[in-house]
Amino acid sequence: MGVDADPVAEPGDSEEPPSGPDEAALVLPPPAAAADVITPPSRSDPLDRDTTPKRGPTDGDGSPEDPAPTRAASEETGEPDPAPARPLPRVIAVANQKGGVGKTTTAINLGAGLADLGYRVLVLDLDPQGNASTGLGINIRDLEASMYDVILNDVPLDDCIEATSVRNLFVGPASLDLAGAEIELVPAFSRELRVKQALAEVIEDYDFVFVDCPPSLGLLTVNGLAAANEVLVPIQCEYYALEGLGQLSKNVALVQKGLNPTLELSTIVLVMYDARTKLSDQVVREVRAHFGDRVCRQVIPRTVRLSEAPSFGQPIIAFDPSSRGAIAYRELAKEVSGGAPQRAG
Ligand SMILES: Nc1ncnc2c1ncn2[C@@H]1O[C@H](COP(=O)(O)OP(=O)(O)O)[C@@H](O)[C@H]1O
Ligand SMILES: [Mg+2]
Numbered sequence: 001m002g003v004d005a006d007p008v009a010e011p012g013d014s015e016e017p018p019s020g021p022d023e024a025a026l027v028l029p030p031p032a033a034a035a036d037v038i039t040p041p042s043r044s045d046p047l048d049r050d051t052t053p054k055r056g057p058t059d060g061d062g063s064p065e066d067p068a069p070t071r072a073a074s075e076e077t078g079e080p081d082p083a084p085a086r087p088l089p090r091v092i093a094v095a096n097q098k099g100g101v102g103k104t105t106t107a108i109n110l111g112a113g114l115a116d117l118g119y120r121v122l123v124l125d126l127d128p129q130g131n132a133s134t135g136l137g138i139n140i141r142d143l144e145a146s147m148y149d150v151i152l153n154d155v156p157l158d159d160c161i162e163a164t165s166v167r168n169l170f171v172g173p174a175s176l177d178l179a180g181a182e183i184e185l186v187p188a189f190s191r192e193l194r195v196k197q198a199l200a201e202v203i204e205d206y207d208f209v210f211v212d213c214p215p216s217l218g219l220l221t222v223n224g225l226a227a228a229n230e231v232l233v234p235i236q237c238e239y240y241a242l243e244g245l246g247q248l249s250k251n252v253a254l255v256q257k258g259l260n261p262t263l264e265l266s267t268i269v270l271v272m273y274d275a276r277t278k279l280s281d282q283v284v285r286e287v288r289a290h291f292g293d294r295v296c297r298q299v300i301p302r303t304v305r306l307s308e309a310p311s312f313g314q315p316i317i318a319f320d321p322s323s324r325g326a327i328a329y330r331e332l333a334k335e336v337s338g339g340a341p342q343r344a345g
Contacts, residue, residue, distance in 0.1 A: 026123050028131040032258050062109065086230075088119075088341075091209040092267070095252075098244055099215035102271035105214040105306060109270075109325070110232075113333025115168035117340045119207040122161065124195065124277035125174035127214040130180070133173035136164040137275030141153030146175035150198045151223065152184055157198040165318055170206075182218045191219060192259055198226035207341060225255040230266040235287055237280035237299075238271045242287070267336065271300040281333040298332040301325065 075316045094107045107123050115121040125132040125147060130140040140146070149155035152174065161170050185191040199209065210232075211224035227232065231252055235241050245250035249265065268291050274280045288295045300306075309316045316326045 007271070024291070031106060054200070063267050064121070077168065086266075088207045089203050089209065090230060091203070091208070091228045092230045092232050093211040093213055093220055093221075093224040094234065095213040095224065095248065096233050096235070096247060097215055097217045101236045101241075102269075103215070104135060104212050105310075106234045106269055106271060106300070106329075107132055107210040108135045108310070109306070109315050109317070110332055110336065111208065111210050112166050112169055112317050112320065112330045114208050114337055115166050115328065116317055117333055117337060118168065118343070119341050120168050120170075120205060121177040121336065122170045122172065122202070122206045122209045124172040124199070124209060124211045124224075126178070126195070126220045127174055127212055128176060128179035128220075129214070130174040130176070130178075131310065132212040133171055134313065135310035136156075136169070136171045136315070137170060138162055138164075138173045140173055140175050143173055143175055144177065145197075146173050148175050148178045148181055151178075151181055151194040151220075152188070157202050161202070164315075165313070166315055169315070178220070182216075182220055182237040192222050192226050196221040196260075197294060199227050208337075217247065221251075222259075224264060224276065226259040227250060228260070228263060230264050231269040233265065234269045234271045235283070237270055237277075237283040237302075241283050244292075266294060268295040269300065270295065271297075273299045274302045279320045296332060296335055298328060298335050300328045300332065 018244070057212065094103045096103055110122045111121045123132050123136065130138075132328065133140045143160070145155050145159065145160035150157050150160055157172060161172050163169075164171055180246060188194075190197070202271065203209070209227075211228055213221040213224040233245070233248065235245075252263060252265050268287060270284055273284070284299065301324050303325045305320045305323040306316055309319040309325075312319055316323060318330060320326055
């Protein structure tokens with residue numbers, strides 16, 4: 001059951017039955033000591049800051065038995081407490097200004113994995129392409145209200161939220177007119193805080209909110225970052241994977257400074273890992289060397305099933321529960337949350 005050196009040897013496109021070793025194989029060893037392998041992103045992040053979210057725990061009275069599942073505690077890496085307990089609700093912006101890097105796939109499937117664990121999860125779709133919405137079974141051409149109306153017409157967020165086929169998983173869908181929002185927002189009052197303000201009214205109902213950002217660093221992404229406590233960045237195990245991360249880090253820093261001082265780039269997820277390529281391993285090593293234990297140990301493999309699921313409007317755990325992708329995202333959900341919620345009642 002150990003972690004093999006060269007774990008997954010099957011052709012990337014065929015789904016293997018989810019036997020144990022596969023799963024284990026995609027869990028990386030603990031982070032190596034940080035070395036200066038790559039240079040891009042500036043390391044001016046607030047890891048030592050207070051990460052207490054703006055609001056208390058869901059039904060909290062501050063008592064010790066409040067549900068506050070933590071992220072998997074850091075192993076003995078000698079790092080000074082890099083993963084403090086993270087009280088719920090957690091609002092996580094999934095951002096990377098590059099398109100096609102797995103933001104939406106991760107928002108949907110990590111969200112579904114957490115919902116499956118028993119957390120109440122909301123995915124807010126801020127991408128005018130609406131992939132998170134359609135990937136969760138929503139027909140974005142047939143909506144009474146969408147995130148566009150929430151952001152520009154002051155429609156309450158609750159009025160646009162839709163249930164999905166997965167229990168506990170909800171979506172605030174995008175619509176095509178969201179494409180105009182970047183421009184329409186420019187003259188608007190408190191234009192960066194629209195999503196944050198809308199979310200404040202429903203946040204009590206959820207444990208995790210994922211904001212699926214568009215592939216740009218415009219006003220919609222700024223809205224996502226301003227609304228969040230944390231930023232999750234998916235990184236493809238591909239050439240140029242690290243390109244643009246410096247710019248993203250800079251923008252996170254700008255939002256911290258001006259809008260959201262407790263925002264934290266907390267989580268890096270390595271996606272589209274292909275065990276057959278040396279490159280994948282190289283990227284994994286470089287990202288880990290640079291970002292340390294903010295990089296999730298669970299890596300998401302490249303599999304065709306993951307790319308097929310959205311056209312059926314289903315997260316992978318519903319579409320093909322025993323596939324490698326489903327197992328990986330389930331494991332990631334455990335890692336990110338620290339396990340199932342301990343809710344009283
Ligand atoms: N692990 C994966 N294996 C195979 N295909 C993937 C994987 N993750 C994402 N994809 C596919 O890659 C494309 C881009 O992913 P997506 O999540 O939409 O990226 P983004 O939201 O960053 O633009 C989509 O077609 C998606 O289905
Ligand atoms: Mg997307």
